[in-house]
Amino acid sequence: MNQSDLPLQQLCDVAMQAARQAGEFIQSTDRSTLQRQYKDAGSSAASQLVTEVDVRSEAIIRQCLQASCEQWEIAFVGEESSQSVSDAIPERLQKPYYWCVDPLDGTLPFMEGSSGYAVSIALVDQSGVPLMGVVYDPVNATLMHAIKGQGAYRDQILISGAVSVSSALIVFADTSFKAHEHYADVLDTLNRCAQGSGLGGVELVYGSGAVKNACQVLDYPAACYLKLPKPEDGGGSIWDFAATACIVSEAGGWVSNIHGQPLDLNRQESNFMNHQGVVYASNERIARYLIDAL
Numbered sequence: 437m438n439q440s441d442l443p444l445q446q447l448c449d450v451a452m453q454a455a456r457q458a459g460e461f462i463q464s465t466d467r468s469t470l471q472r473q474y475k476d477a478g479s480s481a482a483s484q485l486v487t488e489v490d491v492r493s494e495a496i497i498r499q500c501l502q503a504s505c506e507q508w509e510i511a512f513v514g515e516e517s518s519q520s521v522s523d524a525i526p527e528r529l530q531k532p533y534y535w536c537v538d539p540l541d542g543t544l545p546f547m548e549g550s551s552g553y554a555v556s557i558a559l560v561d562q563s564g565v566p567l568m569g570v571v572y573d574p575v576n577a578t579l580m581h582a583i584k585g586q587g588a589y590r591d592q593i594l595i596s597g598a599v600s601v602s603s604a605l606i607v608f609a610d611t612s613f614k615a616h617e618h619y620a621d622v623l624d625t626l627n628r629c630a631q632g633s634g635l636g637g638v639e640l641v642y643g644s645g646a647v648k649n650a651c652q653v654l655d656y657p658a659a660c661y662l663k664l665p666k667p668e669d670g671g672g673s674i675w676d677f678a679a680t681a682c683i684v685s686e687a688g689g690w691v692s693n694i695h696g697q698p699l700d701l702n703r704q705e706s707n708f709m710n711h712q713g714v715v716y717a718s719n720e721r722i723a724r725y726l727i728d729a730l
Contacts, residue, residue: 442533444559444568444583447504451535451557451570452581454500458493458539458555459574465489467547486543491516493539497557501535510535510559515675518707529562529704536560536678536701542645551575552644554651558678564702569679571647580651580683588654588687595687598657598718604639605630605722606659608649611642616664625729626660629722633658646672650680653716654687660722663714664730665694671710674701684716690723691716694730 470487494514505512511527511534528534535557540546542553555572571580580595582588588595607626613619626638635658644652649661663671678701681691693699694713703711717723 442508442567447508447559448568448570448581448583450500450504451559451568452572452579454497455555455557455570455572456579457500458496459572459577461496462489462493462540462546462553462555463574467549470547472547486516487540487547489546490540490543493555494537497537497539497555501537501557505535508533513537513675513707514539515673526704528560528702532562533567534560534562534702536566536675538647538675538679541647541676545643545645550643552648554645554647556647556675556679558675558682560674560678560701562702564698564700566678566682566701569682571651571679571683573648573651582683582686584682584686586686588683595654598655600655602639602656602658603636604658605633605635605637606639606641606652606656608641608644608652608659608661610646610649610663613642613662613664616666618664622662622664622730625726629725629729630658632725633722646676647680650677650684650691650716653718654684654689656718658722659718660726661714661716662726663709665713666710669706669708669710671708672714673707673709675707677701677709677714680716689716689718690720692723692727694727696724696727 473486494516509531511531513528513534514537538556545552557570558566559568560566568583580590630638653659685691692715
């Protein structure tokens with residue numbers, strides 16, 4: 437099947453509907469009654485935490501997308517269901533496209549009552565290129581979406597520039613960033629990047645999951661989000677970055693691995709992204725500085 441045969445706008449509409457339904461379900465949940473469970477995924481507490489809401493949100497999304505999977509030969513990869521799949525060859529490698537779903541990115545902030553969580557759905561081709569991305573923010577009832585080559589939108593309005601002003605380089609980071617062995621060196625690099633850009637310093641922002649961190653890069657004229665490479669499993673997974681890779685790129689931002697190459701979102705060896713790291717930036721100048729220095 438050729439990519440040109442896919443009704444991308446139709447599929448995007450279905451994905452947006454699925455994300456909204458899942459997000460509305462998430463917001464309707466009394467989180468004080470939820471039991472925390474832990475899965476064998478990654479090396480951080482945030483990546484291992486899972487609740488019944490994660491599982492039920494994925495079920496809602498899967499039901500919405502099931503017809504498209506059958507009609508267009510699209511595999512389904514969800515964060516929760518993928519943990520129990522042990523196929524030697526993942527379905528995402530056997531079909532021309534796959535849905536890449538994070539039903540509740542930022543489970544830890546969700547459980548803690550903060551706003552750093554979102555629903556994320558992407559359509560990725562077998563070469564690892566995200567063809568569309570949808571992110572729904574349940575707290576603010578905000579929907580972002582993009583189709584490759586057609587721009588990125590927030591609540592159906594074209595994203596054309598930053599909406600916030602800052603005199604600092606805004607750096608969105610996971611809490612695990614502070615524990616990285618190269619944290620001090622990277623912070624020094626970030627400060628030099630800020631100075632070279634005529635900014636007053638670095639402002640580190642914690643508290644959100646990977647999806648919200650990546651999306652928030654678009655809110656500022658000088659901002660970035662980093663995931664540094666590491667030898668152990670982790671560094672986020674394909675469902676943490678697939679949708680935002682499309683959205684941020686289509687909005688004019690930068691997305692790559694730590695070497696400046698496109699993210700490998702369909703590698704055979706693993707769902708994890710720790711092998712090459714991740715760089716999101718509001719503009720190419722910041723990204724190039726970091727890639728050259730790190």
